[in-house]
Amino acid sequence: MNRNVVISFGFHTLLVIITAMSLPFLAKKPIDLPPIISVELIQITDKTNIPFAPKAKKIIEKIKKKEKKLVSEQAPPKKIKKQKPDAIPLPDEKIEKIKKIKDEKQNPEKVETEIKQISEFEKKELFDTNSIAALIDKSKTESAETNKKLDKVTQNQDKEMDFGGLTLSEEDALKAQIFGCWSIPLGLPFNEDLLVRIKLQLKPDGSIIRTEILDHARMNKPGQGFYKVLAESALRAIKLCQPLRVPSTGYERWKDMQLNFDAREMLEG
Amino acid sequence: MLFRYLVILLILLPIKVFALIEVDITRGNLNPLPVAVSPLAIDKKSKENFKKILKKINLGLEISKIVENNLRQSGLFNPLNKEAFLQKPDIANLKPRFEDWNLIKAQALVTGKVTFVDEKLRVEFRLWDVLAGKEMMALAFTTVPSNWRRVGHIITDKVYERLTGEKGYFDTRIIYISEEGPKTNRIKKLAIMDQDGFNNKFLTLGNELVLTPRFSPTNQMVTYLSYFRNLPRVYLLDIETGMQEVVGDFPGMTFAPRFSPDGKKIIMSFAKDGNSDIYTMDLENRIVERISNHPSIDTSPSYSPDGKYITFNSDRSGYQQIYIMSSNGKNVKRISFGNGLYGTPVWSPRGDLIAFTKLHKGKFYIGVMRTDGTGERLLTENFYQEAPSWSPNGRVLIFYRETKTNSKGEGFSAKLWSIDLTGYNEKMVETETDASDPSWSSLLSN
Numbered sequence: 001m002n003r004n005v006v007i008s009f010g011f012h013t014l015l016v017i018i019t020a021m022s023l024p025f026l027a028k029k030p031i032d033l034p035p036i037i038s039v040e041l042i043q044i045t046d047k048t049n050i051p052f053a054p055k056a057k058k059i060i061e062k063i064k065k066k067e068k069k070l071v072s073e074q075a076p077p078k079k080i081k082k083q084k085p086d087a088i089p090l091p092d093e094k095i096e097k098i099k100k101i102k103d104e105k106q107n108p109e110k111v112e113t114e115i116k117q118i119s120e121f122e123k124k125e126l127f128d129t130n131s132i133a134a135l136i137d138k139s140k141t142e143s144a145e146t147n148k149k150l151d152k153v154t155q156n157q158d159k160e161m162d163f164g165g166l167t168l169s170e171e172d173a174l175k176a177q178i179f180g181c182w183s184i185p186l187g188l189p190f191n192e193d194l195l196v197r198i199k200l201q202l203k204p205d206g207s208i209i210r211t212e213i214l215d216h217a218r219m220n221k222p223g224q225g226f227y228k229v230l231a232e233s234a235l236r237a238i239k240l241c242q243p244l245r246v247p248s249t250g251y252e253r254w255k256d257m258q259l260n261f262d263a264r265e266m267l268e269g
Numbered sequence: 270m271l272f273r274y275l276v277i278l279l280i281l282l283p284i285k286v287f288a289l290i291e292v293d294i295t296r297g298n299l300n301p302l303p304v305a306v307s308p309l310a311i312d313k314k315s316k317e318n319f320k321k322i323l324k325k326i327n328l329g330l331e332i333s334k335i336v337e338n339n340l341r342q343s344g345l346f347n348p349l350n351k352e353a354f355l356q357k358p359d360i361a362n363l364k365p366r367f368e369d370w371n372l373i374k375a376q377a378l379v380t381g382k383v384t385f386v387d388e389k390l391r392v393e394f395r396l397w398d399v400l401a402g403k404e405m406m407a408l409a410f411t412t413v414p415s416n417w418r419r420v421g422h423i424i425t426d427k428v429y430e431r432l433t434g435e436k437g438y439f440d441t442r443i444i445y446i447s448e449e450g451p452k453t454n455r456i457k458k459l460a461i462m463d464q465d466g467f468n469n470k471f472l473t474l475g476n477e478l479v480l481t482p483r484f485s486p487t488n489q490m491v492t493y494l495s496y497f498r499n500l501p502r503v504y505l506l507d508i509e510t511g512m513q514e515v516v517g518d519f520p521g522m523t524f525a526p527r528f529s530p531d532g533k534k535i536i537m538s539f540a541k542d543g544n545s546d547i548y549t550m551d552l553e554n555r556i557v558e559r560i561s562n563h564p565s566i567d568t569s570p571s572y573s574p575d576g577k578y579i580t581f582n583s584d585r586s587g588y589q590q591i592y593i594m595s596s597n598g599k600n601v602k603r604i605s606f607g608n609g610l611y612g613t614p615v616w617s618p619r620g621d622l623i624a625f626t627k628l629h630k631g632k633f634y635i636g637v638m639r640t641d642g643t644g645e646r647l648l649t650e651n652f653y654q655e656a657p658s659w660s661p662n663g664r665v666l667i668f669y670r671e672t673k674t675n676s677k678g679e680g681f682s683a684k685l686w687s688i689d690l691t692g693y694n695e696k697m698v699e700t701e702t703d704a705s706d707p708s709w710s711s712l713l714s715n
Contacts, residue, residue, distance in 0.1 A: 182297030187435025229434035
């Protein structure tokens, strides 16, 4: 009995370890993000206007002298047999070619064209195009991963928004609808507080169940006759507009709503 | 133990918190409000009586037409076509069927009843909020039948005030200079009419040249300038009694006498020793006091509604511009700095704006600016127009406009025009003859 239990325990532990090890977040190495390459776009002109650097000239001359010296110290070069055109050039030949190029660089006119400015894009291409392709591929997979992560985030956000406000587009749609319905009384004194706050209770289709003016006491205060006119105009706008353009989902979050009617902007403008 | 677990569970359970959504509505439309003005209901007996006295077949309908016309002229309301009304006036006055009025898109409804009681006209009217389905106002007036047009204007004032939040300007009169004859030999008479152009009366015969009549802001008195044997005289005229008196003879060129806000003084400009300055005259003791003292030409003074400041135009800067100063003549400050010449400044009855005439590049403009000179707005432009006068609520300006004559000197005319502060609602005010120099009275029913 005990033996069986021990065996079972052992196997289960093994299974747990194997499962844990095979879990993606454990097996996965941290993402090795490529360093950000800053790209500076430079206008390329036909001829460079950078003067030939005197320091560089000196260095080149020094190298030349060294090479000359080396050549003179060495034995005369061997006569190389003519090779077939498709033959692969030997390393020595390569050196000769480089030498030729260097010789050519002594020509100031040619140097001008060689030293012309190039963009960082071109520079990178000169280095290794394959590595860049690899980078792109890598970034593709990584972006897919991050997208997945983002998707998750947006879903969570969506859930959270059920408890938050309206989205910008939902709010804009509602505002645009009420803007069209609200006839602002033009005779209001624009230097007064012209804010009317109305609490609404809505049906799922956007029609009004109940309206409540939050500063109701102000309506009957002496010298606040304009407030009554403003509040009535706001109520008319709500009634004229109903059913309001509310989102088709998330009734719980918008069934109670507060509209703040402020006429100052319109009357001052 | 179980209780503890329950408490912990309750704490850990996700609690849904719904924050109240707030939406800020900062814009609306300035479209005219659709209003239905139902003909006022009238019984058969009253109908017959009014037909005998006023020669009007249906006085209820006539009064409703006055209300409708006033509301339309204001530019803030859109009275709906009576032919679209589904409910009869007598039933609508008892209890409107709001669904019917909602159907024709009316947002407010005016109903009422006219009766003939003890040789008098009794008018009841009610204002309804169609969308809310409730009564907003109910009033009744009793007056002599001949005042029936005024009843229409008073109803409009009440409706206007209830729906816009500011006092109306319909139960008012306009005094102006009636002009007839060729341009070189114009006959000018002092005339008065209701603000809608009805009940026109001539107050002078046209023997003497009359200029710049101005209403008192407190009562139905008018001051104006008239030339008697080529000497300018300032007159006072009581519209109610028709009594007229000479305030005084003044030397040289005298301009635009105007009342102080309390109606106790007259402010004007006249030239003394070749220098035109601003003076006031106390109407009780006739003492003249010099207010401005500057070698330049100071003219067209107008008091602020609180009487603490005076606006006027002066060429002391080299060009004619608008200035303000304290009512004792101190603290003179220039407020207009735009291109062109500014003149005829008039302080709004609300105190927030100054209306003016501007001449720039050969064109005349009527405009308004704040009392510190900021926010200049030109409301209308024309070949020749000037002399703005405010409606008592400070929302509308009345002025006169002259047309160009042709090469033969024909085609000249001068007409009264009104424009509201939006600058869009510009309308010609119908007058029997050509007209100039209008001045708007305060509300008659104050």
